[in-house]
Amino acid sequence: MSYDLDTFVADCRASLAEDSGPAGRDHVRQNLERLLKDEGFTARHVKGAKPGITVLYEDPKLKFQVLAHVNEKARVSPPHDHGASWAIYGQATKYTEMTEWEREDDGGDPKYAKLKPVAKYKLTPGKAGIYEDGKIHSIDYPHYARFLRVTGTNLDKINRIRIDLKSGEVHQMTPQQAT
Numbered sequence: 001m002s003y004d005l006d007t008f009v010a011d012c013r014a015s016l017a018e019d020s021g022p023a024g025r026d027h028v029r030q031n032l033e034r035l036l037k038d039e040g041f042t043a044r045h046v047k048g049a050k051p052g053i054t055v056l057y058e059d060p061k062l063k064f065q066v067l068a069h070v071n072e073k074a075r076v077s078p079p080h081d082h083g084a085s086w087a088i089y090g091q092a093t094k095y096t097e098m099t100e101w102e103r104e105d106d107g108g109d110p111k112y113a114k115l116k117p118v119a120k121y122k123l124t125p126g127k128a129g130i131y132e133d134g135k136i137h138s139i140d141y142p143h144y145a146r147f148l149r150v151t152g153t154n155l156d157k158i159n160r161i162r163i164d165l166k167s168g169e170v171h172q173m174t175p176q177q178a179t
């Protein structure tokens, strides 16, 4: 049975209204995997869409967003967080190599962070991963790797950090800088 954007959004609303914590978010992740397997959806919104980042939906009440990242060029991001929000990444084409990081310092210095990698894996088409509030990750993808993201809120409106791995310097992120 086909699954479309409107049905996905309605399911997100129901899941997050019932439980805005990890259980509700995991329902969103599972439904995102279902959406990514729908060829009608991916043909229209991902594979055949124009390059760039498109907000497919923003919920006026719960504030979550659904974004299509139609990438043309390969990219490696620095480690970054999503501030006081969660983010779910779901792969549509090619792959994204994910690295999850933890701080080795106590987090007391706002300008410096020492990180250690704690997990590294590939998201392949049809697979989605969740990154909870404050978690640090980095992404690395090849040309034409395209994905969807569902975020708890508009990340361009909240404070987020990225970390320079070599120097350990912590920088505030500008909108859409490191996804």
Ligand SMILES: [Fe+2]
Binding pocket: 080, 081, 082, 087, 137, 178, 179
């Ligand atoms: Fe991210």
